[in-house]
Amino acid sequence: MREVPANILESISIDCVIFGFDGQGLKILLIRRKYEPSEGAWALPGGFIKRDENLDDAAKRILKDLTGAHDIYMEQVHAFGAVNRYPLRRVITISYYALVKPEHFSLIAGADADRVDWFSVKEMPELPFDHHSILEYALQKLRYKVRSQPVGFELLPKKFSLTELQSLYEAILGEELDKRNFRKKILKMKLLVDLKEKQQSVAHRAATLYQFDSKNYAIMQEKGVVFDL
Amino acid sequence: MREVPANILESISIDCVIFGFDGQGLKILLIRRKYEPSEGAWALPGGFIKRDENLDDAAKRILKDLTGAHDIYMEQVHAFGAVNRYPLRRVITISYYALVKPEHFSLIAGADADRVDWFSVKEMPELPFDHHSILEYALQKLRYKVRSQPVGFELLPKKFSLTELQSLYEAILGEELDKRNFRKKILKMKLLVDLKEKQQSVAHRAATLYQFDSKNYAIMQEKGVVFDL
Structure with a gap:
């Protein structure tokens, strides 16, 4: 002291x-x-x-x-x-x-x-x-935020799979998300660009890679209120 | 002092x-x-x-x-x-x-x-x-809030017209909203119950009265993120 x-x-x-x-x-x-x-x-x-x-x-x-x-x-x-x-x-x-x-x-x-x-x-x-x-209060704020606008995407590699994106969401929300439902919702938002490219040298079946549509991302961040995962 | x-x-x-x-x-x-x-x-x-x-x-x-x-x-x-x-x-x-x-x-x-x-x-x-x-910071918070979840409805009479509801939104947001667009969006949310009743003793054409669907309202408040006016 x-x-x-x-x-x-x-x-x-x-x-x-x-x-x-x-x-x-x-x-x-x-x-x-x-x-x-x-x-x-x-x-x-x-x-x-x-x-x-x-x-x-x-x-x-x-x-x-x-x-x-x-x-x-x-x-x-x-x-x-x-x-x-x-x-x-x-x-x-x-x-x-x-x-x-x-x-x-x-x-x-x-x-x-x-x-x-x-x-x-x-x-x-x-x-x-x-x-x-x-800590709990900040976590609730973070959770609310990722549910309502695109945040945290900066934390992923530049090219990422939908599984990687889902892991980010699950880590923040502290719960498992239904894979099919998650993909449907996330693709509907027109935030992702399909790179027509597959993961390289992975043990499992290579997944399709995406990157963010930075223009749409900026618009949606400004607008707020777009997600409902 | x-x-x-x-x-x-x-x-x-x-x-x-x-x-x-x-x-x-x-x-x-x-x-x-x-x-x-x-x-x-x-x-x-x-x-x-x-x-x-x-x-x-x-x-x-x-x-x-x-x-x-x-x-x-x-x-x-x-x-x-x-x-x-x-x-x-x-x-x-x-x-x-x-x-x-x-x-x-x-x-x-x-x-x-x-x-x-x-x-x-x-x-x-x-x-x-x-x-x-x-003041400005609080106003921004209030505006964000009314755009993202149902708030402020307690400020209306129990039975209200869509014009009254729109006035509330316009007062808070500080801007005029397109009438047709507002009605379409607000009715889509399934928050309002059409009372099949008209305004009494008004000078203009009597408007239809609504009240809130309090069950849906509670669900939506809890869920957050539902509006996009």
Whole structure:
């Protein structure tokens, strides 16, 4: 436990919920806390806001200091302010989230973290404070988002099979989707370009490859509300 | 300008964006500020959070103290934290919003407000601080919401015509909608029950009355993502 420096706002913090998709499952970026409270616990990367720092800048700085990850576009999610959520004093925290490719980032623990790592959201350590609720809230937002507009496609290889696309959706939604139904719906959206090309050197039957129709993708992202998976 | 009491968190406030629909246009609830900074200006109802108060409770208490309006379900929108947004010191504000029927509430100015009133969003006084951005952000959220799921229907009379429903949508979206297109889309959603009944004692040609199919409405609200007006 350390003293609160004078240049920070002692009653407002930021917590970052960084989801990763590595082609397999949904991951979450956690740090191990170097100081009390909850020293030694794996937790969301979080910290206090400086007096001369805007919120988005604070989120970026905190994430970078603790994990080494930078150049991540994070979106603000929600403020959490239950009276006793933090043990030392009243602290309201504002959460941010992002969905990234884990292999794009070199992780370096720093500041109040002595370790940093990706965990499967299915096999996570117990999180301190209200971090579980903060994570759950961001996950609900992400799920709502992938159901209502095309997101996360940046996480796939440039050419991908419908099975790979379905894996991304299943990882985020945390449920299996009916293959036939998924294909029907996704193809109907006119978001995909059939490359008339097959996968190379795969053990199973080679699947057809697709890429995104980036023009339609941009239109649909702007419009919102297009999916209903 | 008054001293900051010891029982409040001096660097976190809440601002309430209360929209009203009275059958005509979209309104916004404003208070006139009794104290500096910006004494005498019409502004969003806002105030500081008490140390022993959760965020949602603070929002309700602040709204009630300033305007008399209570029993309004408000949803958290966004935290605003530009370094210089508040002139006296660093304050981060968390916005809440709601959409109500103005005639349901008796307004009584209190606490830091000496007046309270509804204003048309089209003819508003200039707002202090970053209140214009806070309002605009909430309005975008409301617009996104009415485009993606059935909301705001509680603001109509129990039996209503399609013209009344269209007025609600046009007021919120701030644009005229094509009548034929609107009717086609709205009827396709199977949200409305044709009451086989006409309007009574109206000057113009009596229109058919509808009511909501509350079962389908509940299902669609839960599911989200159904509209595309």
